[in-house]
Amino acid sequence: MGERPSAKKTNAASEPKPPGGEAPAKIGEVDGSAAAPAPRSASGPTGSANGSGSGPTSRRSVKAAAAKPAKPGSRTALVRRARRINRELAEVYPYAHPELDFENPFQLLVATVLSAQTTDLRVNQTTPALFAAYPTPEDMAAADPEALEQLIRPTGFFRAKARSLIGISAALHERFDDEVPGRIEDLVSLPGVGRKTAHVVLGNAFGMPGITVDTHFGRLVRRWKWTDQQDPEKVEEEICSLFPKSEWTMLSHRVIFHGRRICHSRKPACGACPIAPLCPSYGEGETDPEKARKLLKYEKGGQPGQRLKPPPDYPGLPARPLGAE
Numbered sequence: 093m094g095e096r097p098s099a100k101k102t103n104a105a106s107e108p109k110p111p112g113g114e115a116p117a118k119i120g121e122v123d124g125s126a127a128a129p130a131p132r133s134a135s136g137p138t139g140s141a142n143g144s145g146s147g148p149t150s151r152r153s154v155k156a157a158a159a160k161p162a163k164p165g166s167r168t169a170l171v172r173r174a175r176r177i178n179r180e181l182a183e184v185y186p187y188a189h190p191e192l193d194f195e196n197p198f199q200l201l202v203a204t205v206l207s208a209q210t211t212d213l214r215v216n217q218t219t220p221a222l223f224a225a226y227p228t229p230e231d232m233a234a235a236d237p238e239a240l241e242q243l244i245r246p247t248g249f250f251r252a253k254a255r256s257l258i259g260i261s262a263a264l265h266e267r268f269d270d271e272v273p274g275r276i277e278d279l280v281s282l283p284g285v286g287r288k289t290a291h292v293v294l295g296n297a298f299g300m301p302g303i304t305v306d307t308h309f310g311r312l313v314r315r316w317k318w319t320d321q322q323d324p325e326k327v328e329e330e331i332c333s334l335f336p337k338s339e340w341t342m343l344s345h346r347v348i349f350h351g352r353r354i355c356h357s358r359k360p361a362c363g364a365c366p367i368a369p370l371c372p373s374y375g376e377g378e379t380d381p382e383k384a385r386k387l388l389k390y391e392k393g394g395q396p397g398q399r400l401k402p403p404p405d406y407p408g409l410p411a412r413p414l415g416a417e
């Protein structure tokens with residue numbers, strides 16, 4: 093266990109607004125205008141954010157809707173509530189970032205492939221030796237499969253992952269001149285690369301907006317009743333329609349941060365959750381503040397993070413190398 097980070101930001105999660113203060117828990121009530129003030133201009137609505145369905149489709153109609161109370165359960169109420177949660181998350185996690193260590197698009201692509209069925213921490217502990225041995229697609233394409241397997245063994249499913257990495261690297265070498273392409277249609281043409289991996293690479297190595305629907309993201313947006321879809325592509329489509337494109341990548345990081353630190357799969361720490369006043373699922377987890385605080389993870393729980401080389405604004409401790417945990 094590391095020391096609790098001293099940055100004030102980390103206290104936000106352990107000192108949630110009392111749920112009772114703002115009528116948090118009842119579905120329907122949180123959709124009402126009382127719990128959802130007009131959006132701030134910084135992340136407020138734009139025409140592009142309200143793309144599909146019966147929601148408002150122009151800046152003028154959204155402004156008009158923002159001026160009066162939204163009908164509980166309406167599309168407008170959902171958009172307002174979702175954006176309010178996003179603004180709260182931005183305050184709780186101003187330092188949200190991808191939690192894989194990488195220095196170029198190829199490293200991010202490889203790390204993302206390795207992250208299947210394991211933690212980003214384990215990947216980050218594994219990749220320094222891997223990238224030292226195989227720094228380019230050409231190097232990795234020519235790797236001895238058994239040597240590569242041994243290097244990535246700590247991430248699990250190492251035989252399948254080694255095959256995948258060699259296949260992707262060979263395709264990059266042969267078809268893309270050893271460069272990771274910056275278009276989704278090219279990325280998903282690489283063997284074993286799906287939309288989720290492609291979005292991670294595009295959003296974080298190429299700065300192209302995208303929503304990453306991983307297990308945390310899907311769980312949280314369903315808890316918040318932003319969607320009831322299970323299929324990741326449908327979740328992506330529905331959530332994209334609630335937010336301006338410019339928010340998509342950071343929204344993904346914030347939601348995933350919250351899922352890893354506070355809104356866990358089995359025991360969400362509701363009693364220590366800053367989103368509690370806005371959450372229709374408040375009470376699904378531990379509501380006792382003391383007990384809930386003990387469930388917090390990473391920097392919110394005073395523990396090391398997942399990255400060995402976190403960004404400079406990260407308020408927590410860097411992860412420890414493999415074997416030093």
Ligand code: SF4
Pocket residue numbers: 315354355356360361362363365366367368371372373374375376377
């Ligand atoms: S921890 Fe509880 S209150 Fe917070 S977002 Fe998750 S379910 Fe809602």
